Amino acid sequence: MKQILLIVLCSLPCLIMAQTNCSLFKDEAHKSACELYWKAIEYNQGSRESQELFVQSLKACPTYGPSLHEMSVPYLKRGDFFNWKQLMDRAVAADPIWLSDRGWCLFKFLRDYKNSFADLKRLYDINKGQPGYSGDGDYNLRIIMALNQRAMGNLKASLAYFNECITDHEKKEWVGLFDYLHLGVTRMMLKDYKGAIADLNRETKKYEKLADTYYYLGLCYKKLGQDQKAYTNFTQAKELFTKTGYYRNDPYCEVPDQVYLSDIEDELKKFKN
Known part of the structure; x- marks a missing residue:
């Protein structure tokens, strides 16, 4: 199951919803960025048409999170981690909710355990111990925090995060x-x-x-x-x-x-x- 979270920034409070109605925005910058985003995702991911529309979306609103994120994904899949990270850093600077994707991808694709853990721990603190789930939906991000700690040689800290997450989920009768x-x-x-x-x-x-x-x-x-x-x-x-x-x-x-x-x-x- 894939969940899409849309975050709209540009000096307005963060709006998170399953699907954004662009007409809700009061100013043209937000409205235009939103409309261009939806046009972009109608094309194949990574296609020239799609990427060019994301560029136009970001010209309208440079901190429009959905466009920054979606534009970054083809770079990640092609192994162009430099350009992926440039876009994701802008997304995180605009709103920390994107820490989940950046932290998860730093773990999975770059094996950057230190910075992955830093991202997820920051989100963990912001969300009071509930950082959310990985991009593929397989993991609660506390498990990724545990795996990061393990990869850095901190086995006892790793075990603590595992136990916290699994104990929490066992109470809810759901474990990853x-x-x-x-x-x-x-x-x-x-x-x-x-x-x-x-x-x-x-x-x-x-x-x-x-x-x-x-x-x-x-x-x-x-x-x-x-x-x-x-x-x-x-x-x-x-x-x-x-x-x-x-x-x-x-x-x-x-x-x-x-x-x-x-x-x-x-x-x-x-x-x-």
């Missing part, structure tokens, strides 16, 4: 699809193998057929000296990976805690030696 997986891997990194196994088993109840989970279960059982259980889980991971295709991947980049077939096969080979 991969949250227990990442929590389990983090406990494994802290050498809490029994705790990691408990979290990974919770992940199998959330997503029963994910190859990645069984691979990490295999690693944990191996560390505990339970070779038969390790072998069983590595075998299950390979079967899911090769026969059903249930494993984590992304068309743009490697995802957190992603497992490759070669990782699984390397572990299985050790049982034959």
